[in-house]
Every structure is written in structure tokens, then in C-alpha cells.
Amino acid sequence: MRFKTATSPHILRETGVGQVMRRVLYAMAPGIAALAWFFGWGVLVNLTLATVVALVAETLMLAARGKPLALHLGDCSAVVTAWLLAAALPSLAPWWLTALGVAFAIVVAKHLYGGLGYNPFNPAMVGYVVLLISFPREMSTWPIPHGVGQAHVLGLPETLEIVFGGAGRLVVDGLTGATPLDVLRTQLGLGLTVTEIRNSPVFGIVSGSGWEWAALGFLAGGLWLVYIRAADWRIPAGMLGGLAAIATVFYLVDPQRYAPPWFHVWSGAAIFGAFFIATDPVTASTTPRGRLIYGAGIGVLVYVIRAFGGYPDGVAFAVLLMNIAAPTIDLYTQPRVFGARGR
Template identity: 80%
Template sequence: MRFRTVTSPHILGETSVGRIMRRVLYAMVPGIAALVWFFGWGVLVNLSLASGIALLAEAAILAVRNKPLALYLNDYSAVVTAWLLAVALPPLAPWWLTVIGVLAAIVVAKHLYGGLGYNPFNPAMIGYVVLLISFPREMSTWPIPHGIDQAHAMTLWETLQAVFSGVQPARFAPDALTGATPLDVLRTQLGLGLTVTEVRNSPVFGIVAGSGWEWAALGFLAGGLWLVYTKAAAWQIPAGMLGTLAVISTIFYGIDPQRYAPPWFHLWSGAAIFGAFFIATDPVTASTTPRGRLIYGAGIGLLVYLIRGFGGYPDGVAFAVLLMNIAAPTIDLYTRPRVFGAHRE
């Protein structure tokens, strides 16, 4: 009697690209909710506009490449890229800024390299860096958090007018809506000779970092830990990145606490936590070996601190991730785990 045989795998898992991407979107919700609460409707406007443009661009390129639309649009990768970029943009950024960034991410950084799985660089960070280098003024101005002054909260209609027409509400003074980020304030004021203690007295700072920013970071931390728990993200990368950032900032803080910010400020400011769990863990562009992920994350943490402390930009997560994207293949080459049963001379 002959029995029917089949090839492995005999146990099929439930993991798919679409399922993982949806988990990433769900995990971003707590942090996004905090951003909306403190920075207004512009966060949701950016998310909606970026998602729509990303799906249109994805569909257009897939049609040109003769790829099935339903299959690739349902993997949610374009939406994840759009959300990652939209969260990093100032909530009152003009509409054309979002459009340019999304097109650079989807068309150039993703599809010109062959699409999902073939892109060597994180698409969202490519879009962000293109905007940061090309339009530094528009990218460096954020709304004043509502936690500082609730009177600065804009309605949805006022936000739409500001984003799509550039017209600010007449009831606000020109400089009453927006200002520099905490990282930018710290960098600028330290350059003018002030101490960290004097700079921290500014109303833009909260308990451990920037007012509003620290709560958004807490939301992204909760979502990021859930991603690690569900194995949608590798724990080694955020551990390596945040651990290295904490260690090196502690060293410099110990050398001169009035010249260098404390480690908790660096961990809770800017895109450190968001980048560690949602950007650096991109499975396509990050390192894939266990030891390699730790090295990859550590490299990002080191570069973030160097750019923040000694570079020309207040936050360096995007540049650090892209630089380590270049190094990822080499890191994987030299950190490959030993194959079971293989003999080494």
C-alpha cells in the first residue's frame, strides 16, 4: 500500500506580509493618539494624505510593471511606509511636502529597486531625508504642544486651511502656533553658551524630555514592546540601539553634565524610541542574524548620538538608519550563525 507524501513544511504558520504590516499599524496607534492630543489634527491630516498618495503611487507603479494590484496593495507595505513618514513630518507641513516625501519613498526608494524585498534603504527614511535636506525650514517647525498652552489648539477646519492653503488662523499671532523642537532648542542654546540646566528651564521641556514628545514616546514604546512580544519585530535591534544611546550619553553626561544632556533626555526625545522599534527593525533593510542585529542597532544608537551632539542636525535617526542600511549586508556576512552539522577547520 502506498501512502501519499508531501514536501515540507508540514505545519503552516499564520505569518504573512500583510499580517505583520497590520501589526505595525496597530502598534503605532498609542503613539499617534498622543501626538494628536498634543499637536493637533495635523497628525491625522498627514496620515490620511500620505496614505492616499502612497496607495495611488503604488497602484500606478504596479500597473506600469504589470504586477497584480490586489495582491500587492493588500500587503499594507505602502500604508506602513506612509505612516512612518507622516508621523515624522511636522503636523502643519504643507500638503506638497507630504506628497514629495511619499513619492520619493514609494517610487524612488522602493520600486526603482524592484519593490518590497529588494530595496536596500528604508523607503520612509529616504523620503524624510529628501525633505529634510531640500526643505529644512518647513521640516524644522512643529506646532507648540497643547500641554503648554491649550489656547493654541487649532480646529480641524483651521488645520486643513493651514495645510492646503498655507493660511494661518487670524486669531493667532504669527509665532504663536509653531516653534523649534526640544532637541533643536537644546542644540541652539548650548551653542550660545547656556548650560543644560538653564536650557531645561524653557517651557518646551517636560518631565524628562520635550513636553508632549515624552508622552508620544511612551505610546510608541508600548506599541514597540507589543511588536517584540508578538515577534513582529526583533528585540535585538531596539535593545542594541537604545542601549548604546544610553551608554554613550551617560558617559558624556558624566564628563560634563552642564554641556551634555542626560541619557533619559536622549532616550525620550525626538525619534529615538519610535526609530528603535518601528524604523530600524524594518526586516528588509536591517541586519538579519542575531548578533548582527545587535551590532546593527548599536551602530544606529552610536550614530544618533554623534549626529545629535556633534553633527549639523538636532536629531539623527534617519541618517543613522540609512548609513547602517549600507552596512547591514556586511554585518550579516561576518555574523552568520554556524550551520548545524557543519565542520569548521
């Protein structure tokens, strides 16, 4: 019997870097919309400023390296870096903080290592960690979420005045408050129990008011990326599974000292990091088993930093530490080669 065959290559549809990056931007939209609703216009201001700075820095570095501008600007990788960093920054962050972090991410963390595909560390997280270590006060001034207590909703003109330096520091301090992870860490240090701390108005149904809805938006976008196979399910499953597993162990040991696992999964940047940061195809593990190990390692490190480290959240540090381990993980988790001798 003669079978009808098609000529190679057997590719169902074209998928380039630019198309993948644009899908990441689309997937971030629900979470960013939730952030903008609860934390104000500053989220969109940060996003716009970060995008402009990223494109300018990318253009300058491409020109200095003699690379074609249209080809590399069109892949949207610089815009993705800008959005990842902007979404992680406080919505009332001063303009220079956003500009400095994005410029450092593009120039140092990306291009000084050779550009897209050669950077060993996630550029957005490098920029975030530099800002967090250098300017801890500015990086902790999140506004009180809309709907919590007497939170004042800022209009666009007021937001622009604060972001670009027209308002004093006292005005900003009067509009901001501690994040749920900050509150948990501080109050535990004062000897309060988890049950007592959860009575604070900053906490919502599962984690923090406003934060849990943003996490839900990023979860929806992340699941869509997994569904269309723009992201591998193993890394987010490993990260959230590892975080939940170690949180469950400590919660069972002392539920009044350690928060429940569902709080840790829905708090901070856990879901955002699992689907949009840890899944970076350049800096993450590439083997099937390696991706599970890589994700689980990030999840465990996030919990260790939150519970015992010096920062209330730890996604950025955990991702960078596992970026270092990714090549070794890949080396020892290579899949079996069928047909080789003895297999």
C-alpha cells in the same frame, strides 16, 4: 514505543506580509493618538493624505511594472511607509510636502530598486531625508504642544486651511516653536548649561512636553510587536542601548555640556525609530549578533549627529547609514553551523 507524529509542514499559524504590516499599523496607534492629542488635527490630516498618495503611487508603479494590483496593494507595505513618514512630519506641514515625500519614498526608494524586498534603504527614511535637506524650514515648523504655555489648539477647519494653503506663513510661524532637541542644541551653542536650558517650558518630566508621551505610546506598541514576535528585540535593544551608553559616557565627562542619557532615549524619534524604523526586515541585519551590532551602530550615530552634527535629531540619517552596512555586518556575523567539520 511508537510516538504519534503529525505530517509536515509544522506551522502553527499562517503569517503573511500583509498580516505583519497590519500589526505594525496597529502598534503605531497609541503613539499616533498621543501625537494627535498634543499636536492637533494635523497629525491625522498628514496620515490620511500620506495614505492616499502612497496608494495612488503604489498603484501607478505596479501598473507600469505589470504587477498584480490586488496582491501587492493588499500587503499594506505602502500604507506602513506612508504612516512612518507622516508620523515624522510636522503636523502643520503643507500638503505638497507630505505628498512629495511619500511619492518619492514609494516611487524612487521602493519601486525603482525592484519593489518590496529589493530596496536597500528604508523608503520612509529616504523620503524624510530628501524633505529635510530640501525644505529645512517647513520641516522644522512643529506646533507648540497642547498644554505648554499659551498654546492655541487648532480645530479641524483651521488645520485644513493651514495645511492646504489657505493661511499665510506668518499665521503658521505664530503657532510653532522649537522642538526640545532644537532648543537644547541652540542654547548650548549660546553657552548655557543643560540645567539652565531644562528650565524652558518646552521640557517635561524626562524630555519634551508632549513628546515624552508620544514616545511612551510608541514604546507600548513596540513592546507589543516584540511580544508577538513581529519584531526582533535585538535591534531596538541595541539601538537604545548604544544611544544610552555613549550618552552616559559624555554625560559623566561634563553633565552641564551634555544631556543625560534618559533625555536622549526619550527625545525625538529615538523610541519610534528603534521599534518601527530600524526593525524594517528588508533593510536591517538578519543575523542575531548582527542585529545587535546594527542597532548599536544606529544608536551611536544618532548621538554623534545630535551632539556634533548639523541636525538636532539624527535617526533618519543613522538608519540609512547602517542600511549600507547591514550586508557586511551579516557577512561577518553568520551563526555557527553545527555538524560542520571542526565544530
